[in-house]
Amino acid sequence: MKLVDLPLASAARVSALAVDASLARRLRAVGVFEDEAIVVLRRAVFGGPLHVRTSSGGEFALDRRIAAAIDVAPELDDTAEAAE
Amino acid sequence: MSAARSARPVTIDIALLGRPNAGKSSLYNALTGGDAKVGNFPGITVDVLEASAPLPGGGSATFFDLPGVYSLEDDVDPESDEGQARACIARLESAGERFVVAQVVDATQLVLGLRLTRELLEKRWPTLLLVTQRDVLEKSGARLDAELLERELGVRVLAVSARDPDVRERVLAAVRELAAGDLPRAEARAFEPRELAERAIRRPSLRPSHASRDSTARADAILLHPVIGPIVFVVIMMALFSAVFLVADPASRALDAILGRVSARVVATFGANLWTSLLCDGVLGGAGTVLAFLPQIVILTLALEIIDASGYLARGAFLVDRLLRLAGLGGTSFVPLLTAHACAVPAIASTRIVRDPRQRLRTLLVLPLMTCSARIPTYGLLIAAFFRHRGALFQAAVFVCLYCAGILAGFVASLVIGKTMERRGPRTLPLVLEMPAYRLPQVRVVFRMGVRACTRFLREVGTVIVVASVALWMLMKIPAPGAPHDPQHSVAAAIGHGLEPVTKPLGFDWRIDVGLIGSFGARELMVSTLGVTYGVEQEGKKDVAPLADRIGSDPAYSTATALALMAFFVLACQCMSTVAALRRETKGWRVPLFVLAYTYGAAYVAALVVHQIARALAS
Numbered sequence: 001m002k003l004v005d006l007p008l009a010s011a012a013r014v015s016a017l018a019v020d021a022s023l024a025r026r027l028r029a030v031g032v033f034e035d036e037a038i039v040v041l042r043r044a045v046f047g048g049p050l051h052v053r054t055s056s057g058g059e060f061a062l063d064r065r066i067a068a069a070i071d072v073a074p075e076l077d078d079t080a081e082a083a084e
Numbered sequence: 085m086s087a088a089r090s091a092r093p094v095t096i097d098i099a100l101l102g103r104p105n106a107g108k109s110s111l112y113n114a115l116t117g118g119d120a121k122v123g124n125f126p127g128i129t130v131d132v133l134e135a136s137a138p139l140p141g142g143g144s145a146t147f148f149d150l151p152g153v154y155s156l157e158d159d160v161d162p163e164s165d166e167g168q169a170r171a172c173i174a175r176l177e178s179a180g181e182r183f184v185v186a187q188v189v190d191a192t193q194l195v196l197g198l199r200l201t202r203e204l205l206e207k208r209w210p211t212l213l214l215v216t217q218r219d220v221l222e223k224s225g226a227r228l229d230a231e232l233l234e235r236e237l238g239v240r241v242l243a244v245s246a247r248d249p250d251v252r253e254r255v256l257a258a259v260r261e262l263a264a265g266d267l268p269r270a271e272a273r274a275f276e277p278r279e280l281a282e283r284a285i286r287r288p289s290l291r292p293s294h295a296s297r298d299s300t301a302r303a304d305a306i307l308l309h310p311v312i313g314p315i316v317f318v319v320i321m322m323a324l325f326s327a328v329f330l331v332a333d334p335a336s337r338a339l340d341a342i343l344g345r346v347s348a349r350v351v352a353t354f355g356a357n358l359w360t361s362l363l364c365d366g367v368l369g370g371a372g373t374v375l376a377f378l379p380q381i382v383i384l385t386l387a388l389e390i391i392d393a394s395g396y397l398a399r400g401a402f403l404v405d406r407l408l409r410l411a412g413l414g415g416t417s418f419v420p421l422l423t424a425h426a427c428a429v430p431a432i433a434s435t436r437i438v439r440d441p442r443q444r445l446r447t448l449l450v451l452p453l454m455t456c457s458a459r460i461p462t463y464g465l466l467i468a469a470f471f472r473h474r475g476a477l478f479q480a481a482v483f484v485c486l487y488c489a490g491i492l493a494g495f496v497a498s499l500v501i502g503k504t505m506e507r508r509g510p511r512t513l514p515l516v517l518e519m520p521a522y523r524l525p526q527v528r529v530v531f532r533m534g535v536r537a538c539t540r541f542l543r544e545v546g547t548v549i550v551v552a553s554v555a556l557w558m559l560m561k562i563p564a565p566g567a568p569h570d571p572q573h574s575v576a577a578a579i580g581h582g583l584e585p586v587t588k589p590l591g592f593d594w595r596i597d598v599g600l601i602g603s604f605g606a607r608e609l610m611v612s613t614l615g616v617t618y619g620v621e622q623e624g625k626k627d628v629a630p631l632a633d634r635i636g637s638d639p640a641y642s643t644a645t646a647l648a649l650m651a652f653f654v655l656a657c658q659c660m661s662t663v664a665a666l667r668r669e670t671k672g673w674r675v676p677l678f679v680l681a682y683t684y685g686a687a688y689v690a691a692l693v694v695h696q697i698a699r700a701l702a703s
Contacts, residue, residue: 022159023513029155030516031196041301045310048406049415049515056195056278057297059521061402061415063514 001074004050004067006040012072014038014054019069027066031058038072094143096263097176098212101169102188103200104152105395105520107216110246111188112149113529115255131536132172137252139260148172156203161441168436177209182267184259186212191221191228191243192297192521194285198277201237204270211239211270212262214255219245226287233284239270300395300521307399317403320396321422324387328380328426328457336376343372362557370553373608374546377427378538380457384426385537386530388419388434393525398517405515411495412502414440415515417447421494424454425487429545430537432665440513442505445675448666450498452657452679455490458607459653465611468632470646489654497682545661552605552660560598560616571616576601580617590652590691591645591699603658610653644698648691656687 006012014036017024027033037055044050049061062070100108116135133149150172151165160166176183187204189197194215204211215228233241242258244251307313347364354360391397397419405415413421416438423431431451438444463486467479559576567573579601580594587597595617602613611631618634635641657663657679666676 023516025155025158026516029158029199030518031154031199032516041304042308042310044402044406046406049402049517051304051308051402051519053297057193058196059297059300059519061398061405061515061517061519063405063516066514066516 001072002068003038003040003052003062003070003072004064006038006072006074008040008042010039011075012038013075014070015073016071017069018071019066023066027070030060031056032060032062032070037075094139094260094263095181096139096143096145096259097148097179097181097183098145098259099148099150099173099176099183099185100188100214101150101153101173101185101204103154103190103193103196103518104165105518106152106188106190106193106197107246108149108152108188109393109529110526111214111216111244111251112147113526113532114246114248114251116147117252132168137256139256139263140253141260143260143263145256145259145263148176153200155200156207161439163436163441163444164439165436173209182210182263184210184212184262184267186214189213189215191215191217191285194228194281195277198275198281202273202275202277205237205239206272208269208271210262210267212258213237213239213241215241215243216246218243219247221285226285229284229286233280236275236280236284237270237273297521303522304399304519307396308402313399314403317400320391324384324422325425327383327387331379331383335379339375339378340372343368343375358561361561362554366554366557367550369557369612370550370606371546373553373606373612374542374549377457377545377608378541380426381430381541382534382538384423385430386534388423389530389533390525392419393523393530395520395522398519401515401517402519409512411498412443412512413447413450413498414438414443414512415517417443420447420451421454424451424456427456427458427541427545428452428454428659428662429665430541432662432669433540435669443512445670446498446501446505446512448669448675449501449679449682450494452659452662452683453490453494453497453655455487455654456607456659458659459486461608462603462610462653463650465614465632465635466646466650469636470641470643472632472636486650486654489651493655493686497686544665548661548664549606549608552602553609556602556605556609556613559601560613576613577617589695590648590688591642591695592649592691593640596645596649600652600658605660607653607658642699642702644695644702647698648695651694652687652691654687655683655690657683 001012003012003014014032014034016034017027017032019027031054032038032052039053041051041053041059043064047064049063050067051059051061052067053059100112102108112133112135116137132151134146136144136146138144150169153166153169155166156170160170162168162171173185185204185207187197187201189201197215201213213233215230215233218228221228228243230241230243240258240262242254244254248254307316347368350364350368351360388397391400401415401418403415404418408414408417417435419437420431420435423434428451431454432448435444435447435451438447463483467482471479471482556576559579560571560574561569562575563569563573564575564578571577576598577594580596580598583597583601584592584594587593587600592600595614598617599610599613603610614635615631618631663676663680666679667673670676
């Protein structure tokens with residue numbers, strides 16, 4: 001599924017960054033990269049950005065269009081662990 | 085080691101590199117005692133702080149606080165902070181002096197820091213790792229194994245905290261060790277950051293703990309709440325504006341009074357002649373204007389620095405991103421646009437935080453439309469002159485409308501500019517912004533920022549205003565050929581009369597035209613210029629009542645004229661300092677000339693329309 005559709009506080013892992021190469025490089029450099037556990041903390045109103053947290057300890061604001069292009073694989077076990 | 089070698093003083097350059105929010109500035113502050121001058125890097129436009137510290141056993145190290153860097157490999161706009169940081173290192177390297185790249189890594193984000201380390205090692209520069217936030221890490225019960233990192237990475241690693249009393253000692257000792265030897269270059273290492281970080285951080289329990297993030301998460305629950313969040317944001321912004329208004333105003337009056345007394349002293353001592361007039365009306369008048377605006381610049385700069393250092397800035401960008409996208413800008417543009425409400429000059433410098441070059445250009449083109457504090461005296465004068473009888477509430481409402489007009493104009497301008505830009509390339513880069521943990525800003529760091537903002541403002545804007553003030557004084561004192569010595573017949577007045585045919589449809593006459601000429605030097609000069617052309621001696625610039633009465637009762641001016649003049653002031657980029665800053669920032673004349681052309685053009689049309697409509701409604 002896409003990151004933008006991931007329910008709040010639900011654990012997942014980034015599987016692919018389906019964006020153009022330079023944006024993908026930027027995302028990886030900032031801290032959103034493949035195999036990272038990721039959680040959506042909140043969404044801004046009216047179609048604004050997403051606030052996510054990754055397991056490397058980073059939190060990021062991502063434009064919704066980017067979130068719509070990031071593939072994630074939901075983790076079916078312990079939600080709390082991935083959020084930590 | 086030869087005697088000659090040990091006799092030579094050891095000097096070494098240390099570039100502090102690291103991700104944004106890693107804690108570079110706090111560490112820099114702790115290492116250098118906060119003493120800093122802005123480094124001299126030709127071709128580098130961003131402020132890179134540099135300061136020296138003496139090394140134990142002789143010699144000195146110069147620390148450079150570079151802007152944050154996420155990657156050394158990623159394609160980056162050379163004008164952005166990241167691009168500038170890389171350019172700085174390139175300069176240090178090519179300068180041929182001994183230099184070390186000290187990467188500042190946040191211990192609570194070790195994985196992300198190590199990803200940059202991996203790229204850094206490949207560059208094979210002499211490298212040192214300073215892992216900060218050690219205290220935060222230890223509070224959560226974990227410990228960093230610095231020796232393990234040293235072994236695995238092949239570079240010296242220090243676990244420090246900017247709050248440690250001995251951090252300076254320890255870092256300088258490590259630098260001394262490096263500097264005394266041959267400065268070994270780093271070697272590229274293949275490692276998996278996540279795996280290495282896991283081994284390097286010893287935790288008592290298996291569950292990774294993010295103590296600082298817990299309090300951050302709690303704060304975000306309020307500050308980013310869908311309803312409370314925007315309310316808090318608006319309250320903070322309004323408090324900022326009110327502070328600029330309320331606190332700055334008495335400070336300005338006080339400065340004004342002081343300068344008034346100095347002027348009186350000069351005239352009393354040397355008599356009222358051309359030279360004292362030049363000194364008092366020209367130079368001191370201009371200086372007074374500059375000093376009167378200093379409190380506002382300081383307040384806004386300090387407030388923005390606190391907002392940034394605390395981590396709230398990213399939250400603000402998160403909240404307004406969607407709104408600004410409607411105008412074709414993005415969340416990060418809100419800082420320059422906000423700063424522009426005090427003064428466009430520091431705002432232009434702050435556009436560096438906008439990563440996308442197209443969005444940055446658009447922000448630059450639009451921010452002169454924001455209602456800067458220099459427009460306030462003119463608005464105040466016009467409102468006092470033409471809406472005296474309407475009461476305080478109405479007058480306040482007019483002020484608010486003018487502020488909103490600036491913002492609305494900015495929106496529209498951004499959309500129009502966007503339409504023309506879109507034909508040239510793809511849309512603005514979407515938002516990718518790190519949301520750092522909330523931190524208490526360090527008073528010393530914030531204070532230094534305020535001081536730097538002051539000196540910069542005085543240097544860049546202050547000098548322009550004083551020069552403009554003197555130039556205007558000359559134009560108003562020098563009589564037109566063959567005419568008597570009074571303002572009504574000065575060169576400035578002659579120019580004003582010359583402009584009348586052009587400005588008549590707007591309801592302006594030569595006095596206002598002279599004022600507009602003067603206000604190009606500095607908007608603040610409009611009021612004093614009108615004062616001179618009306619022959620009204622003002623006790624202080626703020627005492628506009630006599631002038632307002634004169635203007636209000638002048639049959640040549642109607643309310644329509646006042647409205648047209650306000651419309652003109654809202655839009656026109658009447659500020660030499662802004663033009664100069666735009667030229668500095670974009671390294672060319674295209675952008676400033678375009679801004680002048682489109683804002684004056686729009687101002688003319690708007691004033692024309694307003695005047696004609698207002699006159700039609702009045703009759």
